Structures are given as C-alpha cells and as structure tokens.
C-alpha cells in the first residue's frame with residue numbers, strides 16, 4: 001500500500017526501529033471477527049464455528065460471517081474488527097445503568113453494549129450525521145434490545161437534556177482513521193499532516209459535552225481507530241488538565257496490547273494506563289482506548305430548558321382509545337410482561353413505541369427511535385413492526401410459524417410464501433431454525449409479506 005509520505009516520516013520518527021513492522025502491517029489482510037448476541041434465545045445455536053473465542057471479550061469469536069445469512073439478518077451475530085470489539089468491554093454495565101454512546105454509527109459498539117445490558121437500564125445511542133444514523137437504526141434494531149433510544153443530535157444539544165445524567169459515556173470519536181487505511185484505500189486520500197490536529201479540536205468539543213453529561217462517579221470510555229498521539233494520549237492529557245475531577249483508569253492489557261505512551265504527550269505517567277492496539281502487534285486494525293472516572297460528588301444544578309417557539313415540535317401524544325384497543329387486541333398473543341402498561345406506550349405519527357415512563361423527556365431532540373418500535377396504526381388496524389419481531393423470544397408470542405431456509409430466503413426477498421397445512425389466519429411470529437426473523441400475516445394459507453422494503457435482499 002502506498003502510504004502518505006508525511007505519514008511515513010512521522011511514524012518513522014515516533015516508532016524508530018519498530019516502524020518497518022508497523023508499515024508492513026498495512027499490506028497484511030485484516031483478520032475477521034464477529035460477536036454473538038446474548039439477548040437472543042439459544043445465542044450459540046448458529047452455523048458459525050465458536051471454537052476460537054476472542055479472549056478479551058465476552059461474546060467475540062474469530063471468523064467471518066455473511067451479511068446475507070439468517071444469523072446476521074435475525075441479529076444473532078455482528079461482524080466486528082478484532083480491536084474495535086475491545087472498546088465496549090470497558091464500559092461498566094450494571095442493572096440500571098444509564099449509558100450514552102455519543103458517536104454511535106454504524107453501531108458496532110452500541111450493539112455490543114446493548115447486547116450485554118440484558119434489556120435493563122437505558123442506552124442512548126446518538127449519531128450526528130443523519131444518513132449514518134439511519135444505518136445505526138438498522139443495526140441496533142436487528143439485535144432486538146428493548147432499552148435503546150436512538151438520537152440524531154449534536155453533542156452540545158444533548159447537554160440541554162442530559163446534564164449529569166449518564167453513568168457511562170462512550171466516545172468513539174471521529175478521527176483521522178489511520179487504522180482504516182488497511183480496509184479502505186480511500187482513507188489515505190483525505191489524510192494530511194494537519195488532519196490529526198484538526199480532528200483533535202473536534203474531539204475536544206465532543207469530550208467537553210460528554211463531561212457535562214457525566215454523573216458523579218461515572219466514567220467516560222474514549223477510543224479512536226487512529227495512531228496519532230494528537231488524538232490519543234494528547235487528548236487524554238488535555239482532558240485531565242481541563243477537568244481535574246477525571247481520573248485515568250487502568251485498561252487491562254491482554255496479549256499483544258501495549259500501554260499508551262506518556263512520552264507521546266506531556267509525560268503524565270498515568271497515560272500508560274491507556275491502551276494501544278497496534279496493527280503490527282495485535283490481530284485487529286488498531287485502536288486506542290482510555291477510561292476516565294469522574295471523582296466529583298457535586299451535582300451541578302440543571303440549566304433551565306430554553307423553549308424555542310419557532311422550532312417544529314414533533315407530535316408526541318399518548319394513545320387514543322381506539323389505538324389502545326387495537327394494541328390490546330394484538331398484545332393478547334404476547335406474554336403478559338410485554339403487553340406494556342399504558343404509561344410506557346407512546347405514539348408518534350401513528351407509530352407505537354415502548355418508552356419506559358422513567359426515561360427522560362426527549363421531545364426537544366431529534367430522535368430516530370424513541371424506544372422500541374412496536375408497530376404502526378393504519379386505518380382501524382395495528383400492524384406489528386419487524387423490530388418487535390426481532391426483540392421477541394419464540395415463546396413470547398403465542399402465534400408462531402416455522403419456515404425452512406428456502407422459505408426464509410423467499411420471505412426476506414419480499415415474496416409471499418404458500419403454506420400447505422391448516423394454519424389460522426392472522427399475525428404470526430416467523431421463525432427459521434428457531435430464530436424469530438419477522439412478522440407475517442397468514443390469509444388463507446398465504447403468508448403475506450411484511451418484510452421492510454428497504455431491507456429486502458436476495459441470496
């Protein structure tokens with residue numbers, strides 16, 4: 001690979017006699033990894049080999065998964081770089097954790113955190129870029145978590161709502177992406193000598209917002225997929241100088257992982273508690289990870305919320321009597337805990353969501369998914385969402401219908417499926433190999449297709 005000349009000079013100086021190995025690593029293929037999803041029923045019953053677990057993760061394995069497989073479509077597996085999958089392992093998760101993933105698209109880390117939360121607490125997954133936020137929605141919905149809100153906001157806007165709120169904040173920052181050179185040849189074309197410094201300015205702004213949203217005792221996990229000291233050790237050195245209540249925590253180093261280098265910044269010895277995953281020393285594409293805990297016990301008073309009368313407010317209202325009746329009719333086939341109390345149901349523009357009544361008010365923010373999408377009200381009927389199907393275990397819906405792999409392929413392609421035995425008409429949770437993958441509606445031995453149009457694919 002042709003690396004930018006300034007890059008070669010810079011890392012030649014920083015790495016000395018190790019730099020040849022570093023440069024050579026860009027010509028080696030990336031080794032593949034994937035994670036399984038403990039939110040699913042029988043998460044290990046998949047076609048992929050689980051013989052090679054990734055030792056520094058709870059759910060990671062070496063190997064390649066196909067984006068067109070049943071396991072991928074139904075959210076049982078998620079393909080992820082071997083170094084990227086160590087980041088979320090450093091987020092502390094407890095039963096009622098409030099967690100923010102501030103720079104979340106396409107969703108590698110959000111899906112990992114959500115899959116480890118066991119549907120407890122709250123994950124707010126945010127992405128500033130709208131088209132990337134749509135991809136985030138697709139990826140997060142597939143894993144079937146019930147405790148995720150997906151937003152499309154700038155970090156500064158989030159501060160108005162979430163000041164001092166989160167126990168854990170993940171900042172997987174936009175960066176100069178040097179760890180992407182191997183995968184994406186284009187990544188070298190927008191790299192320049194000054195690029196890391198420009199990225200560092202943006203990272204500081206993002207972290208300043210993150211700090212405002214951190215609860216006393218809470219932690220920030222900061223990561224990049226780049227090697228530049230300006231965006232790694234120097235950012236952490238700046239952060240602890242700027243916010244003295246933050247203390248750098250030790251990130252555990254497994255085989256092939258190196259300590260962050262104090263000499264790459266201001267010499268603060270605590271920087272060696274951070275971790276560097278170099279591509280010539282480790283099997284992934286490369287990452288930097290730091291964890292900092294907020295040792296203050298002061299809770300700043302909330303800023304009063306400014307009301308902007310000209311701003312278009314989304315319509316947020318609870319259910320009409322008719323909507324409530326239609327939902328209850330459908331929910332009879334759900335297990336009792338999933339019938340949801342009215343106070344945990346919200347309707348936005350005809351779409352029904354599960355939104356726990358104790359979650360904060362997000363009506364002034366741009367949201368992509370205000371909670372778990374349950375379905376949509378259409379002229380005097382309720383149509384359950386694909387998202388709900390993926391959030392269910394087979395035993396949680398009374399009406400199921402099992403498909404063969406061929407029938408599954410027909411359905412995800414967008415076609416109807418004929419059935420040969422007597423099955424009562426109505427909504428069915430469709431299963432293949434025991435895995436819920438969509439809702440379908442049986443009408444006189446035909447399963448009408450409700451697979452989302454934008455997600456259809458052929459084998």
Ligand SMILES: C[S@@+](CC[C@H](N)C(=O)[O-])C[C@H]1O[C@@H](n2cnc3c(N)ncnc32)[C@H](O)[C@@H]1O
Nearest residue numbers: 103104105106107108109128129132172173174
């Ligand atoms: C490294 S990527 C995140 C990858 C993601 N965490 C994952 O694991 O799939 C960084 C993200 O930050 C977003 N971003 C860019 N500028 C930002 C800003 N000023 N504030 C917050 N996020 C920003 C980018 O759109 C991008 O999606």
